[in-house]
Amino acid sequence: MFATSSGTDALKIALKSVGVGPGDEVIVPLNSFAATENAVMAVGAVPVFANIDSSFNMLPDDVERLKTTRTKAVLPVCLYGSCMYIDAIHRIARKADIPVIVDAAQCFGIRSLIGHCDLLALSFNPFKNIGSFGKSGAVLTRSPELARLARQYSYHGFAGSVKKNIKAQDWGLNSRMDNLQAATLSVKFHHFENNARKRCLLAARYHLLLADLSHKMTLPSDILQNTWHLFPVLLCQGERDSLFAFARERGVELDIYYPVLSHCGEHPLATGYSRREQFGASERIHSALFHLPLHNHMSFQEQNIIIGVLHDYFK
Template structure:
């Protein structure tokens, strides 16, 4: 609490009396005492998202140790950490199954295929998102139909009613910037219209209740997310045993589960999370809640000073 009180005092009392340079010195000193892991550029400013420093010393050492163990084991593509990560995520989200993938984009493609989305189908998506959203829809031959958003950058639920046609096969809302506004309403409207829902939760890992408002949920563990592996990886989660079976098949060349080279689907991707990424992710998952609390503690005083200018 003492460290946070330091920020509060600075935030409330000294802005009006210190020069800009003095403020920078104060901020630098406070943040050095809060976390000596920060990296500064040549101008003395805190570097923006330095990937090499987004992990604590303890996490980095644990990842070095676990990577060494994977190297020694020779289990580079598949191995015990894949199953461990899938079990951890399934338990956390209360899902029937988790299929660990090589990226969040592949997770979207696999989820769409698992729902039977194919050529000529329409999928309602928000008009502002990363290109992976529309690319995944087009990758399975479907047509992205763009829905309007509001000031929160979230898809408006009423757009599902306005844009729905006889070819609409799914709705794909994106929890952009960690916001999942309207997801419950979108799910209710889609359910009433017999339309399936995939939630792209790549930017809001940790909101386990989202599992209640979708047929499938996709995650990304890109290092820039609020939790990431030491490379690219993702996951598909579902409550449906049938969707889980299909997702697992599409994640590995369309092969029947546990029957390599026996095709169960017309095609499939080579998109399983490798054991090395799963190993590092297993470490990051252990530290997730503590890191989330540290981020909240660090940003809350700064955001509070912005007042109504921050949505």
């Protein structure tokens, strides 16, 4: 593991380390934070969007469907903290000799992930389950060769030999974590396990206390390998805007964290994307999605208010 200046740079470094470059394709989910696709484009490659299901994670079958001779990496995202399908995606990619880079920015703490990828990218943005004072990230790998390349790309392409400032790569980033972020994390790591347990407890309380509304909304099914970065819900009955307005009047903010799917934006990549009809199922899932508040410092009293608002809306 080595530290970077951001999770986005961690993704760029990982992509370069497995040889992704101009004209290559990288399979990514269509519902992630923009950093996932931006990192692909930053190294000159083309993001190829894959469908999701109600786990909000990339479908393994879509990796099989979308891979071509130009596919140089698969980049699944553990969205909202769920790691569903990562092992299956890794098996499919290994058979095709395609490297897997896991965007684990939202699921720090699940140790088994490193066994299902070539490289793993983390983010320690202050909004993550564990965050530094500002932007920072990390790259993890079990491969000494990939580790060597990643270190070189992270700091101007320097070889890292005894003599400093000797380049081994044509180019590189200035992307090492600064000392302030490292110092902050060195303290916060000591509190991570307790905070992780708190998130799991809050998620369990949502499942328990909202079980009677299962015919109105669908709660996350991936409850074992999940860090609960966010708590996503699918609305089965009612209008999402109506629910949001009802909750807002009662002092509760519901949200759609990433409101626009990657192929639905107004920028050239989205407007020019071909065969948009292939994403119909993902669009239907996304149209029912919203998020309940959940964070390290939420009290049971605050959570009970949110649960009460949902019961009042659906009664």
